[in-house]
Amino acid sequence: MASEDGRTDIPVDPYLFTIIDRTNTHKGDIISRNFKIGGNYSDCVNVSIQYDDHSHPISGKIQTIVYDEECSKEVPLERGEGSITMIKTLLRHIHKMIPEITSFSFDDMSAVECGTDDEKRQSRHRKRGSHARPVSLYYLSIAFNGCTWYEKHFRATYKDKSSHHAYRSRVEHFLYTEPLPRFDDFLRIANPPSDLYSELEELYEQATHYAAFFSAIPKERRCVHARTWLVPFMKRGLEGVFSNEGWVIDVLDMTPLSLQGLQKARGGRRACKTRKRGGYSYPGRRVHHTLIGDDVGGDM
Numbered sequence: 001m002a003s004e005d006g007r008t009d010i011p012v013d014p015y016l017f018t019i020i021d022r023t024n025t026h027k028g029d030i031i032s033r034n035f036k037i038g039g040n041y042s043d044c045v046n047v048s049i050q051y052d053d054h055s056h057p058i059s060g061k062i063q064t065i066v067y068d069e070e071c072s073k074e075v076p077l078e079r080g081e082g083s084i085t086m087i088k089t090l091l092r093h094i095h096k097m098i099p100e101i102t103s104f105s106f107d108d109m110s111a112v113e114c115g116t117d118d119e120k121r122q123s124r125h126r127k128r129g130s131h132a133r134p135v136s137l138y139y140l141s142i143a144f145n146g147c148t149w150y151e152k153h154f155r156a157t158y159k160d161k162s163s164h165h166a167y168r169s170r171v172e173h174f175l176y177t178e179p180l181p182r183f184d185d186f187l188r189i190a191n192p193p194s195d196l197y198s199e200l201e202e203l204y205e206q207a208t209h210y211a212a213f214f215s216a217i218p219k220e221r222r223c224v225h226a227r228t229w230l231v232p233f234m235k236r237g238l239e240g241v242f243s244n245e246g247w248v249i250d251v252l253d254m255t256p257l258s259l260q261g262l263q264k265a266r267g268g269r270r271a272c273k274t275r276k277r278g279g280y281s282y283p284g285r286r287v288h289h290t291l292i293g294d295d296v297g298g299d300m
Helices: 081-097 117-123 137-145 149-154 161-177 183-190 194-206 210-216 219-237 259-266
Strands: 002-012 015-026 029-038 045-051 057-065 103-106 110-113 134-136 247-250 287-289
Touching: 002 081, 015 081, 029 081, 045 081, 057 081, 081 149, 110 137, 134 137, 134 219, 137 149, 137 161, 137 210, 137 219, 149 247, 161 210, 183 194, 183 219, 194 210, 194 219
Parallel strands: 057 103
Antiparallel strands: 002 015, 015 029, 029 045, 045 057, 103 247, 110 134, 110 287
8 A cells, every 4th residue: 555645835814724535545546535634733634535446536635633723724713613614625736636535424423512711711721622511513503503514614515415305394293383381391302400490590581493592592501401401301392304414515505594594495594693702602612523523623
């Protein structure tokens, strides 16, 4: 097995990234090709390209995503927005180098750290790859935004389009149409800690649907609810239609749309909230993918 490495510096204001391109060959045949992007820390996003037995590229897969300030040279990489820029830069570079590859598969293992002030202070001094008290970001993003982080920023979809339609239809119904049960019945279903009953009841009685109820939870309190009852509640509400596996990003179609554009493209009335720059981030603001090591440093 032989390997050939190439390096390309790509400036994307205000960042400077280095892409490392490695081609693995055997007896003259291309077996696979690997791309990674970073800065002073070089392996921040890792994508593999598979080839057939005629050395033709057939598929692309995002293997890992890691957030670190040193993923950019000279200027520290910004959380969230910087990670989005970095990922898109690499995917577009790969498509430019290999035009046959237009989509990249991945499993969404995203999680976000929710913790007390003391836990967050401790987390600032951890080693790369270590994370404290993570909860599933995809369920929280659906609850508060109506879509996952990858849907929101990359227009990701399921590989299977009929499954994606079923999932989007369920999200629309669950968040905006499904009648709210009596508060006592909600407590039996969601099973939050009893010390949250009073806080939840005040918000619940003013809401007309689950989306309004979730949005009413103060931002500084969302981790408390996420860590106790909200994630299991969302998991139950989307059971049978949501999976974090089998997603795909189309490099030709990954620019985020306006709210109206999302509605038109996906057929839903409220497919995903738009977010202004500098918008809300969960306490801790680090996102990671536990099975494949992804940490996009993200906000929602």
